[in-house]
Amino acid sequence: MVADPLNTTMEDVVLFTSSDPLIFQSGERLSHVQVRYETYGTLNADKSNAIFVCHALTGDAHASGVRPGKDKPGWWDTLIGPGKPVDTDSFFVICPNILGGCQGTTGPGSINPATGASYGLDFPTLDMQDFVTVHRRLLAHLGIDTLLGCLGGSLGGMQVLQWVLNAPQDMGSALIIAASSRLTAQNIAFSAVAREAIMRDQGFSDGHYLEAGTTPDTGMSIARMMAHITYTSEGALWDKFGREPQNSDLSGDFGVDFAIESYLQHQAETFLDRFDALSYLYLSRVMDYFDPFGSDDSCKLIRANPVDTLVCSFSSDWRFSPRASKRIATRLERAGVPVTYQEIRAGVGHDSFLLEIPEYLELIRRFLNHRLEVIS
Amino acid sequence: MVADPLNTTMEDVVLFTSSDPLIFQSGERLSHVQVRYETYGTLNADKSNAIFVCHALTGDAHASGVRPGKDKPGWWDTLIGPGKPVDTDSFFVICPNILGGCQGTTGPGSINPATGASYGLDFPTLDMQDFVTVHRRLLAHLGIDTLLGCLGGSLGGMQVLQWVLNAPQDMGSALIIAASSRLTAQNIAFSAVAREAIMRDQGFSDGHYLEAGTTPDTGMSIARMMAHITYTSEGALWDKFGREPQNSDLSGDFGVDFAIESYLQHQAETFLDRFDALSYLYLSRVMDYFDPFGSDDSCKLIRANPVDTLVCSFSSDWRFSPRASKRIATRLERAGVPVTYQEIRAGVGHDSFLLEIPEYLELIRRFLNHRLEVIS
Numbered sequence: 001m002v003a004d005p006l007n008t009t010m011e012d013v014v015l016f017t018s019s020d021p022l023i024f025q026s027g028e029r030l031s032h033v034q035v036r037y038e039t040y041g042t043l044n045a046d047k048s049n050a051i052f053v054c055h056a057l058t059g060d061a062h063a064s065g066v067r068p069g070k071d072k073p074g075w076w077d078t079l080i081g082p083g084k085p086v087d088t089d090s091f092f093v094i095c096p097n098i099l100g101g102c103q104g105t106t107g108p109g110s111i112n113p114a115t116g117a118s119y120g121l122d123f124p125t126l127d128m129q130d131f132v133t134v135h136r137r138l139l140a141h142l143g144i145d146t147l148l149g150c151l152g153g154s155l156g157g158m159q160v161l162q163w164v165l166n167a168p169q170d171m172g173s174a175l176i177i178a179a180s181s182r183l184t185a186q187n188i189a190f191s192a193v194a195r196e197a198i199m200r201d202q203g204f205s206d207g208h209y210l211e212a213g214t215t216p217d218t219g220m221s222i223a224r225m226m227a228h229i230t231y232t233s234e235g236a237l238w239d240k241f242g243r244e245p246q247n248s249d250l251s252g253d254f255g256v257d258f259a260i261e262s263y264l265q266h267q268a269e270t271f272l273d274r275f276d277a278l279s280y281l282y283l284s285r286v287m288d289y290f291d292p293f294g295s296d297d298s299c300k301l302i303r304a305n306p307v308d309t310l311v312c313s314f315s316s317d318w319r320f321s322p323r324a325s326k327r328i329a330t331r332l333e334r335a336g337v338p339v340t341y342q343e344i345r346a347g348v349g350h351d352s353f354l355l356e357i358p359e360y361l362e363l364i365r366r367f368l369n370h371r372l373e374v375i376s
Numbered sequence: 377m378v379a380d381p382l383n384t385t386m387e388d389v390v391l392f393t394s395s396d397p398l399i400f401q402s403g404e405r406l407s408h409v410q411v412r413y414e415t416y417g418t419l420n421a422d423k424s425n426a427i428f429v430c431h432a433l434t435g436d437a438h439a440s441g442v443r444p445g446k447d448k449p450g451w452w453d454t455l456i457g458p459g460k461p462v463d464t465d466s467f468f469v470i471c472p473n474i475l476g477g478c479q480g481t482t483g484p485g486s487i488n489p490a491t492g493a494s495y496g497l498d499f500p501t502l503d504m505q506d507f508v509t510v511h512r513r514l515l516a517h518l519g520i521d522t523l524l525g526c527l528g529g530s531l532g533g534m535q536v537l538q539w540v541l542n543a544p545q546d547m548g549s550a551l552i553i554a555a556s557s558r559l560t561a562q563n564i565a566f567s568a569v570a571r572e573a574i575m576r577d578q579g580f581s582d583g584h585y586l587e588a589g590t591t592p593d594t595g596m597s598i599a600r601m602m603a604h605i606t607y608t609s610e611g612a613l614w615d616k617f618g619r620e621p622q623n624s625d626l627s628g629d630f631g632v633d634f635a636i637e638s639y640l641q642h643q644a645e646t647f648l649d650r651f652d653a654l655s656y657l658y659l660s661r662v663m664d665y666f667d668p669f670g671s672d673d674s675c676k677l678i679r680a681n682p683v684d685t686l687v688c689s690f691s692s693d694w695r696f697s698p699r700a701s702k703r704i705a706t707r708l709e710r711a712g713v714p715v716t717y718q719e720i721r722a723g724v725g726h727d728s729f730l731l732e733i734p735e736y737l738e739l740i741r742r743f744l745n746h747r748l749e750v751i752s
Contacts, residue, residue, distance in 0.1 A: 026628065125628040185613035185636040186605060192637045193601045195630050200594040202578060218576040225569045226602055229562060234694075237561035243667065250665060252402065252501040254571050254657050258664065260561040261568045281630050288634065289626060291619065318610075 007088065008040045008065055012104060015137045022099075022133065028124035032113055035138055036061050036104025037096035040080060041088035043144070048375055050144050051086060051368070052135065052171075053095040054152030054159035057283050058275050060103035063095040064088065076153075078356045085365035090372065091148065098159075099134045100126045100283055102276035109210060109276045120278060121207035126286045128162040135159070136167060146172060148371055151364075153177040153353040154320065155283065158290055161328060165292055168305040173371045175310045175364065178317055178353040180324035181331065182291040187319065190230055191284045194223035198277050207278060216277045221268035223280060228267045233316040233349035293327075299335035306337045308374075310367045312360065313343045314352035340367065383464065384416045384441055388480060391513045398475075398509065404500035408489055411514055412437050412480025413472035416456060417464035419520070424751055426520045427462060427744070428511065428547075429471040430528030430535040433659050434651050436479035439471040440464065452529075454732045461741035466748065467524065474535075475510045476502045476659055478652035485586060485652045496654060497583035502662045504538040511535070512543060522548060524747055527740075529553040529729040530696065531659065534666055537704060541668055544681040549747045551686045551740065554693055554729040556700035557707065558667040563695065566606055567660045570599035574653050583654060592653045597644035599656060604643045609692040609725035669703075675711035682713045684750075686743045688736065689719045690728035716743065 016022040018031035038061045064080035066073050080086040097105035108123035150171045152160040157179025164174040201219030205212035241260040250257045292298050313325035322343045329341035344360045346352035392398040394407035414437045440456035442449050456462040473481035484499035526547045528536040533555025540550040577595030581588035617636040626633045668674050689701035698719045705717035720736045722728035
């Protein structure tokens with residue numbers, strides 16, 4: 001365990017073993033599942049101030065603050081930290097890396113103890129509920145019965161939704177940000193193109209690239225560049241890049257001529273350093289399949305145990321649009337859940353949920369402070 | 377020359393030769409340029425009933441009717457034909473394949489007489505004005521002084537805009553459909569990803585794939601799948617595919633599970649049969665650079681010779697949005713050009729311009745019939 005002046009820790013913990021394996025929704029099993037998680041702040045004596053944070057597709061456990069040896073703050077540093085809306089002077093914040101990921105928690109790139117090689121495409125098919133299974137085990141490991149709040153954006157928000165439907169008794173409140181309860185055909189289409197780019201890259205080596213010593217860099221670059229376009233908005237790209245040339249003269253060839261092209265290349269390059277192709281495939285596919293309200297009794301448990309829920313969307317988000325968030329709110333309201341729905345005016349598209357937007361930060365702060373008052 | 381009962385012809389004609397080369401805007405030259413074009417209907421005695429049609433990025437000379445041995449009608453068969461809005465019983469319609477294309481007109485895949493091999497990346501850099509140069513030469517070849525109308529959609533509309541700015545005296549009217557006078561950063565971004573996918577495909581062989589006997593099928597598939605998403609709309613994809621599975625059970629792997637995925641794969645496969653990677657690079661790049669109103673004197677000629685212009689957009693087109701079309705209309709109006717601007721309510725996005733939408737067809741019909749009255 002590493003402690004630092006900001007009162008944070010990072011830890012790897014084995015949560016499932018051969019005698020107590022992780023059983024996936026698919027029926028498959030893993031006999032060794034490790035989870036990397038970080039915490040911020042201090043758990044109070046009655047363990048009532050914990051907030052669980054679920055990250056998005058390519059996020060990790062490092063949500064807040066600057067780790068020793070790193071130069072970039074955590075991905076949700078706008079929201080989480082001392083004095084911030086998720087105030088680590090008041091709350092104890094837990095953020096694990098996701099099952100199937102590539103940043104410390106067991107995923108397709110991990111070593112399969114049975115073979116000594118990485119799982120690759122033998123990693124079990126993932127379902128949103130499998131994330132919840134692992135998150136709940138981490139909670140038990142930490143000895144926490146009830147979360148003050150469970151918070152996530154994008155794929156993180158989907159995990160929160162699944163969790164509050166499966167086990168509402170685990171939390172006093174749920175915060176579902178920039179999420180969707182089911183992907184549209186357009187969403188699936190973009191994901192399909194990304195997967196196609198990765199899997200058809202010769203470096204993918206049929207999923208055995210770790211053993212083959214290759215990497216599907218082209219496919220991953222294409223996937224990231226395209227995804228990045230969908231994470232922002234037309235207006236934000238225009239405001240930032242317009243038609244600015246990257247160099248004083250256009251080259252006339254097919255390289256980088258415009259500033260937007262250079263930016264996308266940069267996005268692709270930094271992505272290769274930090275993300276794994278198989279994790280991308282597995283995690284993106286979970287989102288395609290996700291459709292919790294598709295089953296009739298999806299709201300049975302939350303109906304019996306309504307959880308205060310905040311659903312928040314961003315006006316320019318065309319990946320998971322306000323309409324998608326509104327659908328979540330409506331479905332929960334119909335089940336008798338007290339829902340606060342708020343659309344934040346923001347120009348930067350889906351990625352707005354990561355940004356410092358005063359109205360948004362204030363919304364989260366007020367919602368959580370209200371929870372603090374309720375329990376105290 | 378091939379004649380058929382519908383009174384159409386297809387012809388290949390050499391328009392530039394070593395003694396009279398095509399001089400590109402870049403200063404480069406080609407000593408042999410052939411153009412394939414089709415015509416529909418009959419040119420009248422005073423050659424006053426000609427309508428010139430410019431096609432979009434992946435279009436070709438075959439705009440109308442079903443050619444012998446083919447099963448699909450031309451790409452603008454909704455609009456062009458006997459009794460249709462561009463009525464080939466009244467008009468003589470000319471549609472050439474574009475310079476730099478791959479369907480009969482000289483392009484990067486053509487043989488360079490100087491080397492005996494294909495031009496590949498040695499093909500000159502293209503500018504929108506180069507298309508106009510070739511179109512005008514075709515007009516001269518046909519002995520036509522003045523077009524009744526010049527009509528195009530998407531990249532075709534951009535050609536019309538460039539032409540009417542460069543040589544308004546060539547036409548009595550201009551019809552600019554679903555076009556833009558300058559790509560947005562988002563437009564360029566999507567194009568950049570497509571080019572990246574093509575050029576990084578090992579089968580691209582640095583542009584010498586024809587000689588290498590390889591093909592950048594993966595890159596072209598990715599480019600087409602992604603582009604197709606941007607040619608339609610979220611709503612249209614949802615209406616057509618929703619979250620329908622392709623098979624009775626989801627496979628759980630990363631293949632085709634949803635109907636939308638199968639559809640995209642089909643789009644990619646048929647595209648490989650009909651389009652060339654280098655043409656894709658060259659033609660898409662022309663669009664990125666296109667910005668005719670970027671120069672102060674762009675409207676000098678049309679101001680002196682105002683041409684009746686119709687600018688038409690489609691409400692759900694997010695590739696070249698109504699705003700982009702409106703900008704064209706506004707700029708032309710400011711130059712004193714009589715402009716009819718119409719936004720058509722249509723749900724299928726950019727590709728709406730190819731569809732049978734009554735309000736749209738009626739708009740074209742009325743505009744052209746009015747031109748007929750003006751000249752008779």
